[in-house]
Amino acid sequence: MKLALADHLIVAPVLLPLAASALMLLFDERQRKAKSFVSLLTVLALLAVALILFQRVVSAGFDGGPAASAYHLGNWPAPFGIVLVVDWLSGLMLLVTSILAVTSLVYSLSRWERAGPRFHALFLLQLMGLNGAFLTGDIFNLFVFFEVLLAASYGLLLHGSGPARVKAGLHYVSINIMTSLLFLIGAGMIYGVTGTLNMADLALRIPLVQGADLALLQSGIAVLGVAFLVKAGMWPLGFWLPATYAAAVPPVAALFAILSKVGIYALMRVYLLLFGGKVGWTANFGEEWLLYGGLATMAFGTIGLLAARTLSRLAGYSVIVSSGTLLASLGVGQGAVLAGALFYLVSSTLGLSAFYLLLELIERRDTDPGVRAVVEPVFEDEDTDALEEGESEVGVVIPVTIAILGGGFLFCALLLAGMPPLSGFVAKFAIMHGVMGLGRDISAAAWTLVALLIISGLATIVATSRAGIDLIWTPSDRPQPVLRLWEAIPVGLLLLICLGLMIFAGPVMRYMERTGRSLQDRDGYIHAVLPAESMAHRESQP
């Protein structure tokens, strides 16, 4: 099958960062300017590609056409070759990723890229991993991209070195290696029982598994699910998350905001695709685990929010709460919640990212010189690329620094707490509307979800108001934080997008609803991936 040039765009989100980072490896380590430039260019191109792909999904999907389109790598037919699929969900995730990429990168350019070597290559590889994970339609390829994104995240987490990062890194690496092994076990068993790795093909084959094979298949899927849940940070598998995110340098943590969502994405993708059929045993498989796990995660995150002593921990537990909310929303098993959950996903990801960018600016005043000493060169041959040297530290001191920081903080807090005027409120409303709006009775679990949504929002207010008042309102003799324009702009941009999400909640929600529906009605995806005759063939089987 010959393709037009534009059709190859689907693979660009993976190849572009890969090629750019490969190119950077050929550069000398000192050519920072050039690397920053290439990096920025790549990220902007990624944003453009994501927008185009998104636009395609939107225009095709809302016209009633097939929103999902598949790219058969190597020109091998599915389910044999690997496919990349852009559909409602992956298009959205790509877009969110590239937005975060742009903001985090711009933010890092003013300072953080210099905290260690090879930042840009790692950053781009991280993007490649994320994009690949969102695009792939193959379960083992998903593993590979998980590894790519994890490998890059290890590098980025450790960027800047220092005891806190290294210790967090050790935990993060150990847990994730173990998790990857679980992923392999799960994926292996799924292949062992079904004989395929393509997700669409699996969706067709899984309902046909019968008898004693069922236990094996479910066992494999459950193990795989555990792997996803670790990434998503579900209680009690997500204790690593706040510490890890807190240790990372701000632009990295800001990009990591999407990392925990990869686990959620994988759950949505795999579980809804494989078990969305509502046929036989696949109906509602594992739902209650997601639900109760999600609720427990929300509760744990809430406790953490209240207990957090630093802003970065607070943000970490917000990530947990957000994960828990999404898991529980997935678990309540009501389609109407999906749209709200997706909206929430986008909104909370952007909000958390902004929060991570911001909190360092706020806490910057407390920079402890002792911390820096540890990461100073140890050996004589280090080249002098430490944070301060060479470049002027005098930024554009905006006279209203505090006002901007305070305002930004306030908006982030509101966003995370689910208060107006930003999109957090709409997201929370949409989830609650979904949870309460359906079914004959509101189940106890639904009530709990609502209660936890409220309580976690309150806890966010309690915690952020305490921290915000301490850091911004309380007079102190700390020096005025130095805020650079290019650090403020990304935060503002993210918040602006959240405001936009709120204002244009109608169309956005329409998209989310279509996304939610497409996840439940899997045919669009399967049709896009598998050739028609194989569908027909499979469907004719008992």
Added chain:
Amino acid sequence: MKRWIPYPLLAASLLLMWVLLTQSPSIGQLVLGSAVALLATWAMTALRPERVKIRSLRPVMRLVGIVIIDIVRSNIAVARIILLPPRNRISDFVSLPLDLRDPHGLAVLALIITATPGTMWIHFDRTKETLLVHVLDLVDREAWIELIKGRYEALLLEIFDQ
């Protein structure tokens, strides 16, 4: 010639190795093998090995023959030592002075001594020019020294230029 094929013997051996590996002496493989062998020899020049100074290749066959015989003999001897019940056997280190200086010659000697069961090259002290060998069944210290110096070193001295 020297410039293009710095180590003709090496190149030839590598080509032979290629043919053995591919198990097909077709022209195609020969050409490819030659190319690879050349590539490898060039790579070798980059490593700048010490020059191999060979005086004569004639004693090589004799050396090989001796070594094979010794290996067979000592294999049996060592097997007996292992299998038979322990007797009063002395195994000890033997230190002997060497006249061989050429590193490649020494390397071959080391290979021979170590590959032969029952003797073991431990250490060559270049300052004192003495070799330390461990012998499993040391009946007669002098006999062993004579064996090494007379049987192997002498031949090697003939082969390698000093």
Added chain:
Amino acid sequence: MEAVLAIAIGVLTASGVWLILRPRTFQVIIGLSLVSYAVNLFIYAMGRLRVDAPALTGAEQAGAASLSDPVPQALVLTAIVISFAMTALMLVVLLAARGLTGTDHVDGEDGE
């Protein structure tokens, strides 16, 4: 054969898991390696066992069904590479942790 391999996988896993649960970083890295061995064998086993049937075809196609399943093998190859990479990474991180925290305890603090 199946039983032997299953037991082998089990023993490797058990040893590895036991090490992973130990408090010293080096134990953890050895444990992860052992579990990786086990997982590689496990994935391989998902294609069922076949002796003397490597997945080599050719113009003179043997019956495809009689060959061993190449898919898990390809997956294991990828997994081997990745687990090697992860071992390297883990090692370096543990060295860094050892240097920065002054102990090889996984939590950076001594005392069991």
Added chain:
Amino acid sequence: MWAILLLPFAGSLAAALLPTTSRNAAALLAGAIALLCVGSLAMLYPAVAGGDAIRSELEWMPAFGLDLLIRLDGLTWVFAFLVLAIGFLVVLYARYYMATEDPVPRFFSFLLAFMGSMLGLVLSGNLIQLVFFWELTSLFSFLLIGYWHHNESARSGARIALLVTAAGGMCLLVGVLLIGRIVGSYDLDAVLAAADRIKGSALYLPALIFILIGAFTKSAQFPFHFWLPHAMGAPTPVSAYLHSATMVKAGIFVLIRLWPVLAGTDAWYLIVTTTGLATLLVGAWAAIFQQDLKGLLAYSTISHLGLITLLLGLGSPLAAVAAIFHTLNHATFKASLFMAVGIVDHETGTRDLRRLSGLYRFMPFTATLAMVAAAAMAGVPLLNGFLSKEMFLAEALENHRGTIIDEALPFIATTALALSVLYSVRFIHQGFFGPAPTGLPREPHEAPFWMRLPVEVLVLACLVVGIMPSVTIGPFLHMAVESVLGDATPRYSLAIWHGFTRPLALSVAALIFGGVGYAIFRDRLNAFTAVPLMGRLKGRRSFEVVLALIVSGARRLLALTGTGKLQPQLRLLVIIACLAGLLPFLRYGYEPGDRPGVLVDPGFALIWLVGCLCAIGAAWQAKFHRYAALILMAGAGLASCVSFVWLSAPDLALTQLLVEGVTTVLLLLGLRWLPQRHPEMLPRTRRLSPYRLRRGFDLGIAIAAGAGIALLSYAVMTRPLPNSIAGFFLENAYPGGGGKNVVNVILVDFRAFDTLGEITVLATVGLTVFSLLRRFRPAVESVRAPEQQRVQNAFDDRSEGREVGDTRADYLAIPRIIMQWLSPVILVFAVYLLVRGHDLPGGGFAAGVTMTLALLLQYMAFGTRGVEARLRVRPMSWVGLGLLIAVATGAGAWLFGYPFLTSAFGYADILVIGKVPLASALLFDVGVFLVVIGATALILTVLAHQSIRTPLTRPRSDAEPEAGEL
């Protein structure tokens, strides 16, 4: 209409952007906007007066039944008018109240935003929208209360207000969602039309409770009232605005708005009446003991809010009318009182009743105004407060439900009103009469005209309404009442004189009791520093204690439910994974399949006997004998390599064998930086039982995990193979992929994308390792050269004729020759593996690792410096190049219009050589090859480089003389 809503927000934004010094501009802007809005609202009056609601809709989230909807009816109009008119007066007042150096644009910005939110709230025609603005009022009130955030009281007051009201807002949201669920719409008109459905629904009670919590928190009803007095840290204009017409009235507004659909049930009656009653009493009781004028007003506000709530709770239409009326009256007199107190504070520098006295002679105008307003608050005839109070008393005397509340209501009402009289009298008498004050922070004098003007306007309103109610407030009240009650609007009269009625009697009694009470207790009241009976129940303290408890509880709970340690996390992970894998078998049972097994080979079994022994040994030794554990691990690895060969997976065996070698070297490289561990280092306490218990438990987990995975694999292996995708690969590898080695064709063609990802992982890890080791800080003990080197170098140094390093040179002299000559051999072998990989076991990865091993041998033989003096080792570039080749090969397919990684192969007929198979996949494999060499070499050499780096802190002490024989 949208303009009315948007203007304040736009103004807020504009004010925020003004320079901090432009107080006049900001005030002018705020005032103009308020006036403009009042004007527009007035123009809408005729349309509303007709009794119909004006609706204006903007699509927002139609899918959720959520559209932006402005709905203007009588009630809304009146409330909006209050918000805007009092807002205007507050702006005027604030202009003169706020200090010159205060950066007021921010203040006016918040004030305008608050005004907008409040307007949005009352104008909402949609319940969700209402909640939206409701939360915004919480937010902006927080900012306003905390405006003087350098004061601790302002900060904590703001935070308390925020927490309480935001929490209430979230409850309100739930309640509203429930209403939406019952009604099927959030549209206010739809909701109001569905009164019966709501009251009959099973969800009525939860909805009611949630909505009431929301309303009560906002309107400072007992027991949520405590935030209000603490909000007094706000600038007085803010208090005047928030606590008269706006913030606290939001709750009342919601109660009134939803009165038709929620009121009239027993639950409503019981909850609302009781709460109102309690609030009425508590507020009034606390107010009389206040020494701070603003505190007095705050509690009086609480009390009056309780009164209104009580009225609404009664459920009768007349009571509702009274409630609405009193809401309006309270807004006017309370706003003016706050402003008057503000003037007093402003001009004297204190608000302490005990210090103030005789101010009348200094500020007669203000005093008069305050007196009139206080009289209105006390319910003195000819003032507006009197009218609504009479209505209240009349309702109090009515029998509503025949409960005990009904019986007691007249007495309680009278008592509360008497208290109200008492604190009003106390306020006026103590503040404005008596001897001249002494020791005030400032010399008191009359306030400027413009500052008094707002008070005068409000007081005038009190008077006019009080004297001529039906002419002035009548139509508006009627309009508001009708919009709420509709057809149920009762007949009521706004006359000043209804004759000698029972309510009048109670009213008079209250006035007398209040006056007498003040006369008796005035001095004693001044002595109180806390409110008797309620003193212990300090709202803020207990709130903060509760918060602190929550936080410390959360910390304890967090420690209990979470962990920062790695072992417990891994333990949990393993346990959960085991359980997850196990659960399905509990349901379906475990049974091995019936596929005929492969006969056991003794060699294979023995290999694994050894392998298992090694694995267990590694587990046993890893703690103290790292080196031994490493060897044991390699043994186990070798067993799996051999079994891959045995089980027809030669590619895996090759790869794993090669990786084994590299891994061993890698771990050894690392081991150099890990200081020794000895069993002696263990303290004896390790033998304690919890430690053993944990080990036992871990052993159990390990065995369970092992057994579990063994059983799983056995079950799968004994089952017949499903109809898998493998068949396609086996059939198409040669015809479609041009390779006979199916595994390799999968790797470089069918699933080349996996391989691309995999080499990316390798490259990324290389980068990470590189980055991390650039700042490597070795453990203190291992900075020095290893002990062996120190000893050997010392020996060399000591010995005659030897130089430092000779031992090493001697050691490696012979092996290094062999290792060097082997490198071209290994290179040829690597190329062989690469070239043949497509048809036979091998491939780019195996070839790459082989090359790395050759390189490693050189490094081991010649040392880092030795090798790098000879070779240009630039692994980073190799990685980059390899990745680019792989990507470019894949992208080459685009030129032909095929997807990425589409392979091409053919047979090139080259002269002499004959047919040579060429596949683009081979080029891809070359990329893999390069990346693998680059990345593995990068990792290993970067590690190796650590040894030759010179630490900044400590000179390298190779030649350190140390005792020891060699």
Added chain:
Amino acid sequence: MTTLMLALAITAAQILLGLAMLCTAYRILTGPRAQDRVLALDTFYVNAMLLLLTFGVQTGRTVYFEAALIIALLGFVGTVALAKFLMRGEVIE
């Protein structure tokens, strides 16, 4: 018959090699010294290589040859590193 004889001989050889590996395993496990373990590991590698060769003869396939060749050519890399670590305290100086 011929085949059976050969098969039995090969299997017997494999068993012998397996037993040889068991011997090496004993040394790997018990040492006593580090050098004993290394030596035993090296021997284990050689034994495994020979086992692979017998397997190749048994199956009549040459595809397993490269695995044996890798052990022969590169199996010693690990041993060299281990030995050098013992002698010098670090693998690459």
Added chain:
Amino acid sequence: MIQAPDLPLWAAIIVAFLIFSGAAMTLIGSIGLLRLRTFYERVHAPTLGTSFGTLLICLASVVCFSVLRSRPSVHEILIVVFITLTAPVSFMLLGRAALYRDRIEGNPEVPPQAQ
């Protein structure tokens, strides 16, 4: 798996003999690893496997595949060559390291280093 390639009797006998004796030789070497007393004695034992064991089994392979394919198959010689080149390197390095370790511990069985 009891199987073997289909060889003529003479070849089968040769192969069987070579393979069995090679394995036996190797086993003897490994037994030596068990039985011999000191490390320096034990270090001799594996050479049985690397020399005779390998040689015999490779010869078996040569015979087997040459007969099977009816053309000379001598690539096994590479294994013999490689193992002969590489095994001594390991043993030498290991032996010297052991010597150092024994000397540093003052083991009387090893000769002291001459200054």
